Amino acid sequence: MRLLQASLRIFASPLIRFPAVRSQLIPPPTSATKVILKSAPAIPFLGSFFSSRSQSESQTSKMAPPPDNRSEDEWRAVLNPEQFRILRQKGTERPGTGEYDSHYPSQGVYTCAGCNAPLYKSTHKFKSGCGWPAYFDSIPGAVARHTDSSFGMERTEITCTNCGGHLGHVFKGEGYPTPTDERHCVNSISLKFTEGEGGGAKAKA
Numbered sequence: 001m002r003l004l005q006a007s008l009r010i011f012a013s014p015l016i017r018f019p020a021v022r023s024q025l026i027p028p029p030t031s032a033t034k035v036i037l038k039s040a041p042a043i044p045f046l047g048s049f050f051s052s053r054s055q056s057e058s059q060t061s062k063m064a065p066p067p068d069n070r071s072e073d074e075w076r077a078v079l080n081p082e083q084f085r086i087l088r089q090k091g092t093e094r095p096g097t098g099e100y101d102s103h104y105p106s107q108g109v110y111t112c113a114g115c116n117a118p119l120y121k122s123t124h125k126f127k128s129g130c131g132w133p134a135y136f137d138s139i140p141g142a143v144a145r146h147t148d149s150s151f152g153m154e155r156t157e158i159t160c161t162n163c164g165g166h167l168g169h170v171f172k173g174e175g176y177p178t179p180t181d182e183r184h185c186v187n188s189i190s191l192k193f194t195e196g197e198g199g200g201a202k203a204k205a
């Protein structure tokens, strides 16, 4: 009997301590953070929080090679010279010349011109007047961000998460009346538009 009590005490004590230890080790529940992030785009002030958060998330993905990890020669074989210059060598098309600069379809998806991964929906696009297609948001997880310190500036480069192809840059806090106050400034050459696929993707999800 005394033995049973003793073993119960031993057994019980870690149980009492355990929740306290766990709460120290585990940061605040991520589910609560996600709820805040989801509602953030509607609130301009929190929009900047949302932006910096998604930046730090995707910068971790920079460590690993993209899933579509084709060699330079393989890309040269499937891309035309201008696509190769922009997607694989981080070039920029001249402003106002791109196929999708003044392209505002009601429904559809812009996919990566390199690997075909869906990147933006037509509903993400807005008129920025900057000379390149502009999107205030992307399909979740489709676009990765990296710090770009070229040309003596600190900018945020955006690439296709799936193949690492260069899309353009993202700018925030410019005051556009969009839910995120972000502008994904994307080369048309990096994109391919498919009409109506947005509806299909929605039905699947």
Ligand SMILES: [Zn+2]
Binding pocket: 112, 113, 114, 115, 116, 117, 160, 161, 162, 163, 164, 165
């Ligand atoms: Zn891609």
